[in-house]
Amino acid sequence: MARDGDEVERTADGHHIVVDGRKWRATDPAIPEKLRAELVKELMRARRLVGSQGDAARPLVDDAKVALGERGEPWWEEPSESGRRDRLAATIRSLLRHRDGTTICPSDAARVVGGDGWRDVVPVAREVAHDLVGAEVVVVQQKGRPVDVRTAKGPVRIAPGPSLTR
Numbered sequence: 001m002a003r004d005g006d007e008v009e010r011t012a013d014g015h016h017i018v019v020d021g022r023k024w025r026a027t028d029p030a031i032p033e034k035l036r037a038e039l040v041k042e043l044m045r046a047r048r049l050v051g052s053q054g055d056a057a058r059p060l061v062d063d064a065k066v067a068l069g070e071r072g073e074p075w076w077e078e079p080s081e082s083g084r085r086d087r088l089a090a091t092i093r094s095l096l097r098h099r100d101g102t103t104i105c106p107s108d109a110a111r112v113v114g115g116d117g118w119r120d121v122v123p124v125a126r127e128v129a130h131d132l133v134g135a136e137v138v139v140v141q142q143k144g145r146p147v148d149v150r151t152a153k154g155p156v157r158i159a160p161g162p163s164l165t166r
Contacts, residue, residue, distance in 0.1 A: 010026065011023065014026065014029070024070070025070045025071070025074070026070070027040075027068045027069055028068060028075035028112075028115075030075070030116070031068065031069070031111075031112050032112075035108060035112050036068070038098045039098070040064075041098060042060075042095070043061065043065065045060075045097075045098070046060035046061040046063075047061055059165060062090070063094045063097075064094045066086065066090035066091075067087065067090045067091040067094045067095075067112060069087070072087055072090070073086075073087070079113075084113060084121070085124065085127075085128050085131075087113050088110070088128040089131070089132060091108075092104065092109050092158060093132075093137065093165075095108055095109065096158065096159075097160075097165075097166055100166075101160060102159075103157035103159045104157065105157060106125035106129055107119075107125070109121075109125045109158075110122045113125075126150075126156070127149075127150075129149050129156075129158050130148075132158075132161070133149070136161045136163040137163050138158050138159060138160065138161045139158075140152070140156050140157070140158055141157045141158075142154065142155070142156050142157070
């Protein structure tokens, strides 16, 4: 396995990396570096939890890998609506776990998933947050108070809900 700073062999199209002769899907290069670093740290934390918690922690690994574009629909193809929503939900959950009790902005998830067109993805990120409220995975807030993201005007924050698996 390549270490930090080591050059990683890539396929000609850049969609995969090659480690010990085996192809793995590469991380979406359109993810801003700060957010990519957070998601990679969350992936490493989740992998460590698999060692101590077993299969119960595998969904956390899956969320981080989907958020990074390493699973789910290929990041280099135009996403389906359900694929985009799945990746947004995985990104919201992963960033909230990584930030451990603090909030995120819907634009954080949109920047991960939307590339250069992330602003067009913010409304979808807000819709996905609303869906996650129904499952008590998140709480959408404005000025520290819970709000209905469908009717809230202006900026909102997404906080971890009681059902967010850590």
